[in-house]
Amino acid sequence: MSGRRRVLLTAVSVVVTGRMALGCGAQPDGADDPGSQAGAEAEIAETGRFSAVWHGGPHLDVMSPLGTFVRAYVEDAIWAYSTWDTEELSRSVIEASAFDIEGQLESQAPSGRPPEFGGALDYHVAEESGSAERTQVTVCRTNPRLGSRDAGSDEGFVSRADGQPPAVHPSLLVVSQEGSAPPAANAGTENVPPREAFGEWRALRFEYSPRREERVEAQRKCNELLGLPAEYPDSPATYTTVPSMPEVAPSPGWPVGSAAAGDF
Numbered sequence: 343m344s345g346r347r348r349v350l351l352t353a354v355s356v357v358v359t360g361r362m363a364l365g366c367g368a369q370p371d372g373a374d375d376p377g378s379q380a381g382a383e384a385e386i387a388e389t390g391r392f393s394a395v396w397h398g399g400p401h402l403d404v405m406s407p408l409g410t411f412v413r414a415y416v417e418d419a420i421w422a423y424s425t426w427d428t429e430e431l432s433r434s435v436i437e438a439s440a441f442d443i444e445g446q447l448e449s450q451a452p453s454g455r456p457p458e459f460g461g462a463l464d465y466h467v468a469e470e471s472g473s474a475e476r477t478q479v480t481v482c483r484t485n486p487r488l489g490s491r492d493a494g495s496d497e498g499f500v501s502r503a504d505g506q507p508p509a510v511h512p513s514l515l516v517v518s519q520e521g522s523a524p525p526a527a528n529a530g531t532e533n534v535p536p537r538e539a540f541g542e543w544r545a546l547r548f549e550y551s552p553r554r555e556e557r558v559e560a561q562r563k564c565n566e567l568l569g570l571p572a573e574y575p576d577s578p579a580t581y582t583t584v585p586s587m588p589e590v591a592p593s594p595g596w597p598v599g600s601a602a603a604g605d606f
Contacts, residue, residue: 391421393462393533393592395485399567402467402479404594407523411438411543412479413594414524414535416465416515419443420483423550424459426451434537440518440544450550460499460587461488468512468563474519476546481513482564489587503582509575510568512560516547529594536596 394417396404403409415435422430428444428451436443462485469480486508489499502508521542528539552560565574 391533392459393590395462395464395590395593397464397466399467401470401567404467405527405529407526407541408470408477408479408517408519410524410526410528410539411517411541412467412481412515413465413528414539415517415545415548416481416513417535419548420463420513420550423447423450424456426456434535434540435545438540438543438545439548440546441548443545443548446548455493457490457492458495459488459490460589461485461501462588462590463488466564466567468560468567472516477517477519479515479517480560480563481515482510482567483513484508484510484568487588487590489584498583498585499587500581500583501587503580506579507570507574509579510561510564510570511575512552512557512564514547514549514552514556514560515545518544518546520544528596530597531591532596532598533592534596539596 394413396413398404402412404413415438418432418435422428422432422435426447428447431444431447463483464485466482466484467479468482470477472478486502486504489501491497491499521544524539524541524543528535549556551557561575562572564570565572
């Protein structure tokens with residue numbers, strides 16, 4: 343990150359700006375939120391990152407060792423892919439990747455400056471399949487607490503209007519569970535995963551936005567999990583401009599005092 347250190351999230355009440363991942367959505371009725379901090383307002387500096395709110399479900403225990411790895415890898419990788427900046431890939435994610443994730447990001451990144459984002463992302467796991475040697479996880483990211491504005495603009499954030507349908511974006515992660523496992527029951531108030539959250543496990547593949555048939559199938563699984571129509575996210579939406587977007591505390595978050603994965 344060119345010597346920059348990502349600012350960690352603290353649980354106090356204020357609304358601020360952070361560059362955010364693309365995609366927004368709504369929490370489905372009856373979703374099991376594993377953390378008690380979801381929805382609490384929080385502070386994050388302009389150079390900080392968005393909060394990740396993980397929801398429990400039938401496919402993955404987010405507090406298990408696999409849940410720890412999936413949360414840590416997906417949060418860090420999607421932060422970098424959202425800014426389209428290889429310098430935002432943490433050293434821990436690069437080392438935990440059994441493929442050239444930097445080259446992959448560079449090949450997919452568009453030209454030009456990305457917009458600024460404010461808000462938070464919700465994550466749901468729609469599938470866990472395979473074996474310990476090759477476990478595939480389908481992750482769905484959604485959030486209504488998200489808005490964007492052009493870089494340098496002070497006109498507020500453009501976001502879907504209240505009550506409008508969310509956008510749902512699937513990602514695919516394939517994990518090899520060889521070697522020392524990540525720790526279980528990782529939770530706290532910090533917004534950046536610690537280095538030890540990865541253990542010795544490795545990501546064999548990560549697709550920020552799957553293509554063609556894989557995307558259709560991943561989208562179907564996400565929509566089914568969230569109780570959305572099969573044709574979603576093609577539903578029309580109305581957009582509105584708001585002065586600022588609320589930040590929420592991460593859930594389950596990461597322990598205090600651990601070395602941040604984003605530190606070099």
